[in-house]
Amino acid sequence: MDTDLWGLALLVLAGFLAGGVYAMWGVNRVLALALAGCVALAAASGVLRLGYL
Template structure:
């Protein structure tokens, strides 16, 4: 798998997780925060994978 595909997949995962965090904010805040943290990690991984 090329680097570009990996970066795009990680960014898509981050977007999916942000959407989940947004939709669960009113019902389950701890789950929403956990999803947001995972989204930040996925986005950071995509950025790091793209540069290094």
């Protein structure tokens, strides 16, 4: 895959994970916070892969 496609895929993954955080927040906050950490890592990786920073 091209570098831009990897960055886009990571940002899309971060979006799906953010939806999971939103859904899990009322059920289990500890798991939602762990998932939020995964969102931050995926979003940061996607932005860095695209070269915005």
